Amino acid sequence: MSAAAPLAAAATAAPETVPGRGRRPGAGLSLGPALGLVPFLVFIGIFLVIPTITVVVGAFQAESGGFSLEKIRALGEGTPLRALRESVILSFTSAAVGAVLGALLAYLVVTAPPTSVMRRAVTAVCGVLAQFGGVTLAFAWMATLGFGGLLTSVLADLFGASETGASWLYELPGLILVYSYFQIPLMVIVFMPALEGLRPQWREAAVNLGATTRQYWLQVAFPLLRPAFLGSALLLFANAFAAYATAAALVNQGAPITPLLIRSALTSEIVLGQANFGYALALEMVVVVAIVMSLYAWLLRRTSRWLS
Amino acid sequence: MKPKISLLAVMALLSTAALAACAPPEDDDKNSGSSSEAATATSLDDFGSMEDLVAAAEEEGELNVIALPPDWANYGQIIETFEKKYDIKVNSAQPDAASQDEINAAEQLAGTDRAPDVFDLGQSVALANTDMYAPYKVEKFDEIPEEFKDPNGAWVNDYGGFMSVGYDSSVVPEVTSLDDLLGPDFKGKVALNGDPTQAGAAFSGVVMAAIANGGSVEDIKPGVEYFAEMKKAGNFLPVDPTSAAIESGQTPVVIDWDYLNAMESAKLDTWEVYVPDEAAVAGYYFQAINADAPHPAAARLWQEFLYSDEGQNLWLAGGARPVRAEAMVEAGTIDQELYDALPPVGGEPVIPTNEQTEKMAAYLADNWAKAIG
Numbered sequence: 105m106s107a108a109a110p111l112a113a114a115a116t117a118a119p120e121t122v123p124g125r126g127r128r129p130g131a132g133l134s135l136g137p138a139l140g141l142v143p144f145l146v147f148i149g150i151f152l153v154i155p156t157i158t159v160v161v162g163a164f165q166a167e168s169g170g171f172s173l174e175k176i177r178a179l180g181e182g183t184p185l186r187a188l189r190e191s192v193i194l195s196f197t198s199a200a201v202g203a204v205l206g207a208l209l210a211y212l213v214v215t216a217p218p219t220s221v222m223r224r225a226v227t228a229v230c231g232v233l234a235q236f237g238g239v240t241l242a243f244a245w246m247a248t249l250g251f252g253g254l255l256t257s258v259l260a261d262l263f264g265a266s267e268t269g270a271s272w273l274y275e276l277p278g279l280i281l282v283y284s285y286f287q288i289p290l291m292v293i294v295f296m297p298a299l300e301g302l303r304p305q306w307r308e309a310a311v312n313l314g315a316t317t318r319q320y321w322l323q324v325a326f327p328l329l330r331p332a333f334l335g336s337a338l339l340l341f342a343n344a345f346a347a348y349a350t351a352a353a354l355v356n357q358g359a360p361i362t363p364l365l366i367r368s369a370l371t372s373e374i375v376l377g378q379a380n381f382g383y384a385l386a387l388e389m390v391v392v393v394a395i396v397m398s399l400y401a402w403l404l405r406r407t408s409r410w411l412s
Numbered sequence: 413m414k415p416k417i418s419l420l421a422v423m424a425l426l427s428t429a430a431l432a433a434c435a436p437p438e439d440d441d442k443n444s445g446s447s448s449e450a451a452t453a454t455s456l457d458d459f460g461s462m463e464d465l466v467a468a469a470e471e472e473g474e475l476n477v478i479a480l481p482p483d484w485a486n487y488g489q490i491i492e493t494f495e496k497k498y499d500i501k502v503n504s505a506q507p508d509a510a511s512q513d514e515i516n517a518a519e520q521l522a523g524t525d526r527a528p529d530v531f532d533l534g535q536s537v538a539l540a541n542t543d544m545y546a547p548y549k550v551e552k553f554d555e556i557p558e559e560f561k562d563p564n565g566a567w568v569n570d571y572g573g574f575m576s577v578g579y580d581s582s583v584v585p586e587v588t589s590l591d592d593l594l595g596p597d598f599k600g601k602v603a604l605n606g607d608p609t610q611a612g613a614a615f616s617g618v619v620m621a622a623i624a625n626g627g628s629v630e631d632i633k634p635g636v637e638y639f640a641e642m643k644k645a646g647n648f649l650p651v652d653p654t655s656a657a658i659e660s661g662q663t664p665v666v667i668d669w670d671y672l673n674a675m676e677s678a679k680l681d682t683w684e685v686y687v688p689d690e691a692a693v694a695g696y697y698f699q700a701i702n703a704d705a706p707h708p709a710a711a712r713l714w715q716e717f718l719y720s721d722e723g724q725n726l727w728l729a730g731g732a733r734p735v736r737a738e739a740m741v742e743a744g745t746i747d748q749e750l751y752d753a754l755p756p757v758g759g760e761p762v763i764p765t766n767e768q769t770e771k772m773a774a775y776l777a778d779n780w781a782k783a784i785g
Contacts, residue, residue, distance in 0.1 A: 183781055251600065251651060251662045271600065274650040357607050357650040358781040372610040373511035373534040374773045 159390065162383030175384035184365060184385060190276055191345060191361040192392075198283035199340035205284075206291020206340075207333060213292065214299040227296070230289035237286045242353035245282050249273050276360060279351055283344050290343060291336055298332035335403035342396045345389065362389055450709035454565065455549045456716070459709075462551075465716065468709035470499045475710040477502055478517055478528040479509040483655050485571055485671050485697075486730025493726060494717055500710055510611065511537035518544060522704050529711035531700045532570065534612035536773070538698030539766050542566050545700040548712055550719040555739035560696060570718060571671070571732035572696035574687045574757050575613075575620040578673030582682040583664040590624045590638070590688055593665065599646050603653040603663040604639070605672070609776050616695050617667040618780075619764060619772065624691035629764040632772040633779075640783035648784060655679070669695070670755050674731025689758035696735065696763070721745040 166172035178184065209226070216223040248255050250273055272278055302325060310320040348363040359365045362385055369382035449458070450468055459465040469475075475494075482488030491502045505526075506513060511534040521527035531538070531545070542562070549565040560569035577587050585597055593602050606614035622628070622635030642648045653663040658676050666673060670685055677683045699718065705711040717723045724734035725747045733754065740746035764772070 182778065186781065186785075251649065252660065271648075271650050355650070356652040357604075358785050359607065359609070360781070360785065368607065368610050370516070371510045371512045373537045373612050374609055374615045374769070375777045376512070376536055376540050 156390065159383050159386045162380050163387040165380050165383075167377050167380055175380045176387075178381055179384055179388055183359075184362070184388075187360060187362045187365045187385075188388065188392075191363075194276060194279050194283065194361060195341045195344040197280045198287050198344045199337050201280070201284045202287025202291045202340045203295075203333065203337035206288045206336075207295050209288065210292045210295045210299055214296060226292070230292040233289035234286055234293055237347060238349035239353040241282060241285060242350050245273065245278070245285075246354070249278075274355055274357070278354065279361070282350055282354065283347065287340050287344060291340060294336045294339060295332065298329055298336075302328065331403045331406045335400050338396050338400040338403070342393050342400070345393060345396070450712065451546065451703075451705070453708070453712060454547050455553075456551055459712075462716070465709060465713055466498060469707070469713035472707040472710045473499070474501050474503060474525075475707055475714055476505065476526065476529045476705075477714075478505045478514050478531075479507065479511065480504055480532060481507045483672075483675055484730075485732040486675070486726055489729065490718070490723065490726045493722070494714065497717070498713065500713070515541050515544065518702050518704065525706040527704055527706050528702055529705040529707050530714055531698070531702060533567075533698045533700065535695065535698065535766060536612075536769055538567055538700065544703055546703040546705065546708070546711075548701050548715060550715050552719050552736060552739075555736050556719075557735070557738070560735050567698045567700040568715075568719070569696040569735045570699040571727040571734050572694055573669040573671040573732050574755070574761065575616045575667070575691075575693040575695070576670035576673050576755060577665065577667055577686045577688070578658075578676055579665040579684055579686070580658075580661070580680065580682050581684045583661070586684070587665075587686045590621060590691070593647060594638075594642055594645055596645075598665060600649060601663075602642060602647050602665040602667065603649040603651050603657075605653055605666060605668040607780070609773070609780050612695065613669050613672070614667075615769075615773070615776070616669070616693050618776065619762075620667075620688065620691045620693040622691075622772075623693065623762060624688055629762060629768045630771065632775055636776065636779050636783045643784045650784070658683070669732075671731035671733075674755065677731075685755045687755050687757050692757050692759040692761045694761040694763045725750070 163175055164171055164173065166174055179188075209230075213223050213226045247253055250256065273281070306324055306328075307320055310324050315323070346363070348367075351361055351364055352367065355361075355364060359368045366382045366385045366389075369378035369385060372378060453459055456462060456465060459468060477491070480487040480491070482491075491504060494500070495502050503526075505517070505528065509517075511531075514528060514531050514533060515537060518528050518531070533541075545566045547562070547565040550568070553561070553565060553568070556568060562568065577590070577593070579587050584601060585592075587593065592598070604614045604617050605611065608614040608618045618632060618635040618639065619629065620635070621638040622632045625634035625638050627634035639648060649663060651657060651663055653666040653668065655676065657663045658666060659680060666676075670687055673683070673685045677685060699715065701708075701711045701715060718727075719736065721740060724736050724740060725745075727734045728737070728747055728750045731754065734740070737746060737751070741748075741751070
């Protein structure tokens with residue numbers, strides 16, 4: 105998930121370079137600048153292209169080698185389908201929660217004066233918390249809400265709730281709660297630039313033309329912000345969809361989401377020879393994320409027309 | 413269309429170039445001198461004497477082990493004793509890794525000096541990868557019962573135990589049968605060590621429940637139903653019962669190998685271990701030497717150490733049943749006090765064969781998540 109935030113920043117900056125799409129006459133491929141690109145291409149090759157090729161090739165291979173659709177077909181069976189469904193539910197719900205709450209928080213922050221302590225504190229905290237995932241986060245929640253956790257014990261003392269707590273933290277509802285913990289701050293970070301791009305002049309113009317506050321929001325601000333909001337929400341979706349470490353530390357039974365199912369395909373000491381099935385699952389995830397990111401790019405292009 | 417094709421070509425070129433760059437270096441000069449002799453040695457005779465083996469191993473100076481948790485079958489103390497006894501540094505990688513991780517690591521690190529020298533594997537993984545082991549017969553090879561070793565010494569069972577229920581007697585009443593665990597006293601308290609579709613210990617836990625509920629080593633379904641019922645009663649805890657979880661009281665009841673539960677008794681006075689008579693499921697782990705071991709002599713010395721009386725008694729100190737136990741009882745070299753302290757087992761021990769395990773695993777893969785989801 106750490107890759108998500110820089111990606112957003114890069115994507116926001118991207119529109120600057122888009123206008124030069126039609127190649128200028130005479131701008132042939134000179135060797136100098138191309139050489140500068142080589143380290144980047146090597147990097148992309150090793151860390152993106154080769155793994156992707158490996159995954160695609162592996163997904164279409166039988167255990168004994170040779171082309172086969174067997175593993176792809178296996179994706180349609182009960183367990184992987186359920187894992188995919190739960191993965192999508194988890195990513196969608198945590199993205200929705202993160203997007204709505206994060207957008208509200210971002211609005212509160214933006215309306216505060218740029219130099220105010222509150223604004224600086226919130227942006228700094230969000231910057232940290234958006235990257236606060238993985239094992240540490242999982243254990244923080246276990247210590248708070250898990251069996252014998254701090255809050256569990258307090259609740260048991262105060263309200264006579266079950267002292268042993270409930271197991272929901274270790275299942276889908278728990279994952280949604282824990283994921284929201286890094287989704288909300290991430291939303292604040294990626295959505296704030298869009299809110300900042302909302303010019304005061306537009307509001308003044310609307311007011312001058314006799315618009316009420318309600319009308320301004322419904323007819324001017326919301327339509328302007330909608331693509332950025334949806335785009336950010338899609339980014340959050342992809343972020344949650346690919347997250348692995350938090351779930352791995354929290355969930356010990358049943359591999360409810362696809363990343364955990366991939367782990368189990370690779371490391372199981374009971375059901376062997378599942379490596380190619382792991383590739384097929386990874387391919388499935390690549391496809392889902394590719395769809396989401398294409399939507400994101402498309403929405404971003406629409407936003408950039410107005411807010412840049 | 414054109415730019416796309418050239419882009420593809422560039423990518424293909426790049427990836428082949430990078431693939432070549434990624435390939436491990438050729439290890440043509442790795443096996444030099446005594447090392448190559450050690451790599452093909454199949455018994456102590458090939459070295460000459462124990463002293464020669466020790467000298468060769470100490471010259472290598474290091475031993476790579478993998479997936480040996482310090483609190484599993486006393487491995488912490490075993491490693492420490494080995495290091496003290498010989499001038500060899502033991503590099504213990506990924507203590508919490510699974511058996512399949514050991515094989516993956518051996519394949520990925522092949523040819524480097526970080527590859528694991530020895531394996532300690534669960535049954536299915538061990539038997540599926542026999543071509544990766546270097547056959548070696550330890551000094552005491554003949555004292556190991558036939559069914560617990562490969563005739564050529566490719567693998568040898570090392571230690572085993574019975575599936576058991578460990579529980580904190582200060583939190584829950586005494587456990588006298590598996591049915592007890594379904595009662596209201598155990599609400600939110602029973603944990604299984606791992607996911608049975610992934611971990612050998614958890615798998616054997618389900619086998620135990622199956623046998624206790626009318627199933628067999630062919631039919632694991634009653635075991636899955638048992639846990640589904642436990643889940644429905646709100647008793648099943650989906651938490652990984654690590655030592656820390658047990659000591660902090662998060663997992664008051666743990667279904668696990670008896671030697672792992674026995675280790676907890678040493679730390680927690682009120683921790684009791686129960687092995688059900690009607691379903692005594694036994695399991696042995698497998699010991700083998702990596703054929704590509706970067707420290708072949710040290711790997712062989714490690715095996716000699718593990719199967720010596722000293723090594724076997726160290727496993728016993730961890731509550732595990734060493735594979736040479738019977739011969740050692742006869743010879744009087746076993747630590748009798750420790751041996752008598754093992755949890756009592758009344759019933760006929762059940763050890764599933766590899767085929768039976770595969771069959772049950774296939775059923776579990778399809779049904780476990782449904783049962784406890």
